[in-house]
Amino acid sequence: MxxxxxxxxxxxxxxxxxxxxxxxxxxxxxxxxxxxxxxxxxxxxxxxxxxxxxxxxxxxxxxxxxxxxxxxxxxxxxxxxxxxxxxxxxxxxxxxxxxxxxxxxxxxxxxxxxxxxxxxxxxxxxxxxxxxxxxxLPTAWLTAYSMLFGKADLRPGSTVLVQGAGGGVSVALVRLAVQAGHRVYVTSRSEAKRAKALELGAYAALPTGERLPERVDAVFESVGQATWAHSVRSLKPGGAVVVCGATSGDAPPAELTRVFFLQLRVIGSTMGTRDELGALAEMCARTGVRxxxxxxxxxxxxxxxxxxxxxxxxxxxxxxxx
Known part of the structure; x- marks a missing residue:
């Protein structure tokens, strides 16, 4: 073969x-x-x-x-x-x-x-x-599905930030979060990728590291060292940062003072289960999300x-x- x-x-x-x-x-x-x-x-x-x-x-x-x-x-x-x-x-x-x-x-x-x-x-x-x-579906989209629906504990209408538009997980997060009724902010160094994120339904797309107009309920993080401080500082008190990767490195300052003072949650997420993959496939079939x-x-x-x-x-x- x-x-x-x-x-x-x-x-x-x-x-x-x-x-x-x-x-x-x-x-x-x-x-x-x-x-x-x-x-x-x-x-x-x-x-x-x-x-x-x-x-x-x-x-x-x-x-x-x-x-x-x-x-x-x-x-x-x-x-x-x-x-x-x-x-x-x-x-x-x-x-x-x-x-x-x-x-x-x-x-x-x-x-x-x-x-x-x-x-x-x-x-x-x-x-x-x-x-x-x-x-x-099985890796990037399943990872996004598990982060959004299995780990983040959000209600429709929440505000979220997706760090780094363009990659498979980030694009899936934008698409699924918009479908779920969330207000989605996206960051990217690329103006072209920010424009494409807006076409997918993102509420706003900003250059990487730029301050958001409001704090969010959850941040979805796959970049790591380059965006970690921005992720933690973008959260509301009690908010969550859900981490599935660290493509720019995994040793940033932990921002522990901010984490405990604002009672933030840091949640790791790896892939997703077989049952979640089945639910994701069914969601795509039923809603028209592709x-x-x-x-x-x-x-x-x-x-x-x-x-x-x-x-x-x-x-x-x-x-x-x-």
Whole structure:
């Protein structure tokens, strides 16, 4: 089968370790399913893997990719949940299983013609969604859904700030928060990305670090060091900052005095559960909300997608078709 693999690790030049070519077809095993992949989407996780984060050299070569939609052995159209874990070990939540992993960390990922995955990780693809749309859901959109509806504890009509417009999680947060009736502020260094966020329904889009006209109930943070102080200072007393990543670094001043004096909540969020993915897919099918797709490329041109993400060109998801 044709696949996109991490063949080498390079923290400084991640794309140098990217290879395209033939790999052995996956061998069936009990409790697992083989999926014919129709579409897969790119995440920053794939770039971090090429830098060696979460993917040690002894596991190379590794097929990259977390997200996919396709057809199982029985002809069913499916969406693939990327978290491989035991719900029982996490108290009913596989994302809290200490031994959990994502596809492409311990097991080959989705950037291939065929994918071997635990059968419980397959969910029915709603017929209302295309394969390309469904392939955007399992990582970025699921992370956003879990942050917004599972962690933030907001009521419709709340005020929220999304730091860093343009990435898959940020765009999903804007789209879902607008759908839920929240007043959404967005920040970005890019004027073009701020304009696109407004087109998605954001209430206002400001340059990164600029003071908001009001304090918000929740901040959704994936940038880290570069925006942390602004996030904490943008909250109302009792507000929450929900953190799913730290792409600019994870060691900013903690602002602890402000956190305890204003009784702020700092909440970590990683991915989402299988049940949440099912609920997200159903929400998209019922409401007409669709993932924002920046570009669709054939899998054979995956390097161009990686390059665009590495240079921060995209707004929304980059999708590969098989």
């Amino acid at each position: 044709f696949a996109i693999t991490a063949a080498r690790i390079s923290p400084d030049d991640p794309l140098s370790g990217l290879e395209a070519g033939e790999r052995p077809d996956p061998e069936p095993r009990d409790g697992w399913a083989v999926v014919d992949v129709r579409a897969a989407s790119l995440n920053h996780h794939d770039l971090w893997s090429l830098r060696g984060v979460g993917l040690p050299e002894e596991r190379l070569p590794m097929v990259l990719g977390c997200d996919a939609a396709g057809v199982d052995e029985d002809g069913n159209e499916v969406v693939v949940h990327a978290v491989v874990g035991d719900p029982a070990a996490g108290g009913g939540d596989e994302t809290k299983d200490p031994g959990r992993t994502l596809l492409s960390e311990r097991y080959d990922g989705t950037f291939a013609e065929k994918l071997l995955v635990p059968r419980r990780n397959l969910l029915p693809k709603p017929p209302e969604l295309t394969f390309e749309e469904a392939a955007c 993932p924002v797709i920046d570009r669709v490329l054939p899998l054979s041109e995956a390097r161009e997608g990686f390059r665009a993400m590495a240079e921060g060109e995209q707004f929304g998801k980059i999708v590969f078709t098989v």
